[in-house]
Amino acid sequence: MAPSRDSLAASPAATPCDSASLSSSIVFLDNGAGDIKCARVPSDHFSAEDIREAVGAAVRIPNAACRPRVEVPGVPRRAGNVMYGSELRSCRDFSEMSFSRPHQRGYVCSWGLELDIWSHLLNNEQAVDAQGTHRNAIITTAPCFNPGHMIHAESELVFEYLGFQRYVQLTSQAMPAFAASTSSHACVVLDTGFSFSHAVPVIDGRVIWRAVRRLDLGGKALTNQLKEIISFRAYNMMRDTAVVNAIKERVCRVSPHYLAEIALENKKPRSRRYTPTPDYMLPDATTGYKDPLGFVIDPANVPTLDPTAQTLALTNEKIFIPELLFSPSDIGLGQAGVAELVCQAVEACSAHLPPDEAMRLRALLYGNVQVVGGNSLFPGFVKRLLADMRPLVPAEIKLQVLRAPDPQLAALEGSMFFTQQWMESGRPLFVSKAEYDEFGPNVCYSRFQSLA
Structure with missing residues (x-):
């Protein structure tokens, strides 16, 4: 569903650029459910060096409207005390901060809110745009199997509200296959992100759609699970999403032998098991600690800690939370873990081939x-x-698992390499504003289907 005009009345509308001021730059926007990653290249004809510079200068902001508990000095006043993007750098108190996200289960459901976030990003981040003077072309990403009505809504947002002249939408889970670190013409991309995890086979630049597999578990669910455990065992942190997410990212790890490590932990004396060493210093705005999200405690500094400070000790939680990606049945989710996910995707690719060809693939x-x-x-x-x-x-098959240098920017970087290769081939990539005006949103859907 497209954004309603009532919900957009207060949004900063982009003024369409005249031909004299129109730049040839391209904005790349990886529209993740958790974070937006955005960068810009100077023209249609860009090099690998331009891509490296753009990725290095990429802007990364939460894809959410954030509402802090108290008003933050220096941030423009808006209805509901809402903050966007880089304004969070001014915030020194993340406790009980609430987040309104345009995505639900990985797909955009609130286009009015998404427009507010995109408008703020494009109007206020100099590395991406400059008050509309670079709104020539935009390339966005969307998850696998993005419904047609969402493509229609996004095309309306891009052309009619943001004022771009050319637009294309790419599949985010497939784009890492085109990144510089990928050399083979066949690979499986395991994308485990905010809302879900996908295993996507890509052969000769084409997604094998029948073999794509999904796990309905991502970083958001892991954070929520950790909130419940901490709130039950230690402090009530059900409203401290930002702080618990930081704890998850900084303290949790994947155990190489989960069951053995749990059994070893259970063999410890009760005195050690229930009085563990503190792992994390919770934020305290009154004392001005160095990080408003708290910080990991160095074990060497434990004896010198202020006894009145709020510290958090984690035991099995440190390995239980990431383990859910490998064993989602631990929380009653009857789906395959990420290892089985990849294997299922590979086997689905070769299911109907002769034995020799199947083994080679x-x-x-x-x-x-x-x-x-x-x-x-x-x-x-x-x-x-x-x-x-x-x-x-x-x-007899060699198994190789590689992680991208920056896993969170892999889709953004890959979309740039994909665009470079596609445009060098001379094939049409973008839908223009003129095409959109003549044929409507359906031209976007048909064009984008031919890209994967």
Whole structure:
């Protein structure tokens, strides 16, 4: 559903640029459910060096309207005390901050809110745009199997409200296959992000759609699970989403032998098991600690800690939370873990091929598993994924699992390389404003279907 005009009345509308001021730059916007990653290249004809510079200068902001508990000095006053994007850098108190997100279960459901976030990003981040003077072309990303009505809504937002002249939407889970770190013409992209995890086979630049597999578990669910555990065992932090998310990212790790480590923990004396060493210093705005989200405690500094400070000790939680990606049945989710997800995707690609061809294709795909997404940053994730996949893969096939240099920017970087290759081939990529005006949103849907 497209944004209503009532919901957009207060949004800063972009003025369409005249031909004299129109730049040839292209804005790339990876519209993740958790964070937006955005960058700009100077023209239609850009090089690998331009891509590296753009990725290095990329802007990363939460894809949400954030409401702090108290008013933040220096931030413009808006209805509901809402903050966007880089304004959060001025915030020194993240406790009980609420987040209104345009995405639900990975797909955009509130286009009015999404427009507010995009408008703020494009109007206030100099590295991306400059008050509308660079609104020539925009390339966005969307998750696998994005419904047609969402493409229609986004095309209306891009052309009619933001004033861009050219537009294309790419599949975010497929784009890492085109990044510079990927050399083979066949790979499986495991994207484990904010809302869900996908295993996407890509062969010769084309997604094998029938083989795509999804796990309905991502970083948001892991954070919510950790909130419940901490609130039950220690402090009530059900309203401290930002702080608990920081704890998850900074303290949790993937265990190489989960069951053995749990059994070892249970063998410890009760005195040690229930009085563990504190792991995390919770934020305290009154004392001005160095990080408003708190920080990890150095074990060497434990004896010198202020006894009145609020510290948090985690035991099994540190490994239980990431373990859910490998064993979602632990919380009653009857789906395959990420290791089985990749294997199911590979086997689906080769299901109807002759035995010799099927074995060759499996060897290509298993030999190039690309891991991206924020959850892959858990320490030990790649090593555990490799260990869990090895018994599921034929012994004669070499298995290689690689993580992108920056897993959270892999889709953004890949979309740039994809665009560069496609435009060099001379094939049409963008839908223009003139085409949109003549044929309507359906031209976007038909054009984008031909890209994957």
